[in-house]
Amino acid sequence: MLYSIVGNRVYGREAESLHDIWNPWHGCKKCSEGCQHCYMYYLDSLRGKDGGEIYRTKAGFRYPLAKDRDGRYKVQSGEMLRVCMTSDFFLEEADPWRGEAWEIMRQRPDVKFFLLTKRPQRVAQQLPPGWGEGWENVMLNVTCENQRRADERIPLLLSLPFKHKGIMCAPYIGPVSIRAYLPSGQIEQVLCDGENYDGARPCHYEWVKALRDECAAYNVTFVFCGTGRRFVKDGKLYRIESQHLQSEQAFKSGLSSAGKPMRFDLRDPWGDPIPEERLYRPYFGERCQSCGMRISCNGCSRCGKCENTDKG
Numbered sequence: 001m002l003y004s005i006v007g008n009r010v011y012g013r014e015a016e017s018l019h020d021i022w023n024p025w026h027g028c029k030k031c032s033e034g035c036q037h038c039y040m041y042y043l044d045s046l047r048g049k050d051g052g053e054i055y056r057t058k059a060g061f062r063y064p065l066a067k068d069r070d071g072r073y074k075v076q077s078g079e080m081l082r083v084c085m086t087s088d089f090f091l092e093e094a095d096p097w098r099g100e101a102w103e104i105m106r107q108r109p110d111v112k113f114f115l116l117t118k119r120p121q122r123v124a125q126q127l128p129p130g131w132g133e134g135w136e137n138v139m140l141n142v143t144c145e146n147q148r149r150a151d152e153r154i155p156l157l158l159s160l161p162f163k164h165k166g167i168m169c170a171p172y173i174g175p176v177s178i179r180a181y182l183p184s185g186q187i188e189q190v191l192c193d194g195e196n197y198d199g200a201r202p203c204h205y206e207w208v209k210a211l212r213d214e215c216a217a218y219n220v221t222f223v224f225c226g227t228g229r230r231f232v233k234d235g236k237l238y239r240i241e242s243q244h245l246q247s248e249q250a251f252k253s254g255l256s257s258a259g260k261p262m263r264f265d266l267r268d269p270w271g272d273p274i275p276e277e278r279l280y281r282p283y284f285g286e287r288c289q290s291c292g293m294r295i296s297c298n299g300c301s302r303c304g305k306c307e308n309t310d311k312g
C-alpha cells in the first residue's frame with residue numbers, strides 16, 4: 001500500500017510505473033479502518049477492475065534486477081524503493097511469491113527497500129532464511145491510521161528483528177500518540193498524510209502538530225506529506241482537491257522536521273561498502289521545493305509528467 005512517494009497519494013495509473021515503486025503483486029483485502037477508501041480499490045474501479053483480485057505482476061516482479069541496454073541496473077545504488085504500493089507485502093494471498101521477492105532484495109544489498117504493512121502479526125513467520133537480526137537495506141513500517149491501530153501494530157513492530165523501522169500515519173483519520181513507543185529508540189521516521197479520493201475523512205492540524213511535537217522531543221524525523229482532501233484547522237474545514245496543493249499546504253505548515261538521519265549500511269554484491277560518490281543523489285526540481293514529502297522522498301525521476309523536468 002502506498003504512494004507516489006509516500007503517504008496515500010497516487011497520481012492515476014502512473015503509480016504502477018513510477019521509478020521508485022516496486023509492485024511484485026497487486027490487489028489486496030481490506031483489513032482495517034484505513035482501508036475503507038483504499039486508493040488502490042478506487043483506481044482499479046476507474047479501470048473496471050476489482051481491487052480484491054490479487055495477482056503476481058509480470059514485468060514488474062523482477063524490477064529491482066532490471067537492467068538498461070548498457071547492462072546497468074535501472075535502480076541505482078542508494079535509491080529507495082517503496083514495495084507493494086498497490087497491495088500489502090505480508091498479505092496472506094502473496095505467501096507463494098514472497099520468498100522470491102525476499103531473494104530479489106537479498107541480491108540488491110545496495111538498494112533500500114521500504115516495506116509498509118497493516119499485517120505486522122504475520123511478519124515473524126514470513127521472514128526469509130538467514131534473516132537473523134534483519135538486513136541493513138530493508139525498512140519495516142506499520143500503518144497507524146488511528147490510536148487503536150497504533151496500539152495494535154507498534155508493539156509488534158518493536159518486537160520484530162528489523163534494522164530500520166518507521167510509522168506511517170496515513171490515511172490520518174484519528175489522533176495518534178506514539179509517546180509510549182518513542183523511548184524504545186527504534187522508530188526512525190514518522191510519515192503522516194491525509195486521506196484522498198471518494199469519502200475522504202478529515203485530517204486535523206492539531207493531530208498533526210501533536211504527533212510532530214512528540215517526534216521532535218525524541219529527535220525523530222517527522223514528515224507531513226499532505227493535508228488530504230479534507231483538512232481542519234482552528235475548527236474550519238478546508239476542501240483541497242489537488243494533491244499538489246495538499247502537499248504544498250503541508251510544506252507551508254512548517255510541521256515537517258528532520259531528526260536523526262537514517263543510516264543504511266549499503267553494500268555491493270561482494271559485501272564491500274559502497275563509496276559515497278557512487279551512491280544515488282536524488283534530484284529535486286522546482287516543484288519539489290514546496291512539497292511536503294521532500295524530506296523522505298527518493299527524488300524526482302524526471303519522468304516528464306509535470307513541469308518539474310523542463311527546469312532540470
Ligand code: SF4
Pocket residue numbers: 001027028029030031032034035038039040041085086087088118
Ligand atoms: S492494506 Fe492497503 S492496499 Fe490493502 S486494502 Fe488496505 S489500504 Fe488497500
